[in-house]
Amino acid sequence: MNFITNPDIESYIYNLSVPRDPILLEMEEIGHETGFPIVDRIVGRLLYILSKIKDPKLIVELGSGFGYSGYWFAKALDKGKIVLTDLSPENLNLAKKFFTAGNLLEKAEFKVGEAVEIASMYKNIDILFIDIQKTKYKKAVETLKENLSIGGIIIADNTLWKGKVIEKNLDKQTKAIKEFNEYMFSLENFFSVILPVRDGVLVSYKIK
Numbered sequence: 001m002n003f004i005t006n007p008d009i010e011s012y013i014y015n016l017s018v019p020r021d022p023i024l025l026e027m028e029e030i031g032h033e034t035g036f037p038i039v040d041r042i043v044g045r046l047l048y049i050l051s052k053i054k055d056p057k058l059i060v061e062l063g064s065g066f067g068y069s070g071y072w073f074a075k076a077l078d079k080g081k082i083v084l085t086d087l088s089p090e091n092l093n094l095a096k097k098f099f100t101a102g103n104l105l106e107k108a109e110f111k112v113g114e115a116v117e118i119a120s121m122y123k124n125i126d127i128l129f130i131d132i133q134k135t136k137y138k139k140a141v142e143t144l145k146e147n148l149s150i151g152g153i154i155i156a157d158n159t160l161w162k163g164k165v166i167e168k169n170l171d172k173q174t175k176a177i178k179e180f181n182e183y184m185f186s187l188e189n190f191f192s193v194i195l196p197v198r199d200g201v202l203v204s205y206k207i208k
C-alpha cells in the first residue's frame with residue numbers, strides 16, 4: 001500500500017476493516033496475489049455505507065473487474081440492482097461466480113463491453129461508480145450526467161492518483177484526473193468532495 005495517508009494510519013484502518021464475509025476475503029486474496037487493482041476493503045466499506053444511506057434503485061459501475069467493488073455495493077442493496085460492466089468477459093465470469101457464491105446474483109446484471117456505452121442505455125441511475133481508465137473519467141460524466149437521477153451520486157476512485165495530482169510535470173493519466181476533478185468541482189448542479197481515503201475517492205451529489 002502506498003497511497004495518500006500515512007502508511008501506519010492506512011494499516012491501522014485497514015486492519016480494523018477486515019470483512020466478515022469469506023467471499024470478500026477470497027476476492028481480496030486474489031486481488032493481492034495477482035496485483036489486480038481492486039478498491040480494497042476501506043473503500044469497499046465506504047461504497048457499502050454510501051449505498052446503505054442512498055438506498056438506490058439502480059447502481060451502474062464503470063469498470064467492475066472481477067466484481068470486488070460491485071460485491072460491496074450489492075451487499076448493501078435492499079430492492080435495487082447493480083449493473084457491472086467490464087471489457088473483459090473473463091473478469092465478469094469470475095464476478096458472476098463470486099456473486100453466485102454470495103447469493104447476490106439476482107441483484108446484478110453483468111455487461112461486457114465499453115462501460116460508458118453500456119451505461120448510457122440506463123436512465124435514473126442513483127449511483128454511478130467510475131473505475132475505468134483515468135483518461136475516460138471526464139468524458140464518462142459528460143456523457144452520463146443526464147442519466148443520473150436528481151439526488152443521485154457519482155463516486156470515482158483514484159482521484160488523487162497516489163498524490164501525483166500535486167506534481168509539476170504531469171503524465172497523461174494524472175493530467176486527465178486533474179481535469180476530471182476540476183470539471184466535477186466546476187459543475188453547478190453537482191456538489192463534490194474528494195475524500196483522501198486510500199487513493200482519493202471523489203463523491204459528487206447531483207443537486208438539480
Ligand SMILES: C[S@@+](CC[C@H](N)C(=O)[O-])C[C@H]1O[C@@H](n2cnc3c(N)ncnc32)[C@H](O)[C@@H]1O
Pocket residue numbers: 037038039040062063064065066067068069070085086087088091113114115116131132133136
Ligand atoms: C481498477 S479495475 C476495476 C476494479 C473494480 N472496480 C474493483 O474495485 O473491484 C478497472 C477495470 O476496468 C476495466 N475497464 C477499463 N476500461 C474500461 C472501459 N472503457 N470499459 C469497460 N471496462 C473497462 C478493466 O478491464 C478493469 O477490469
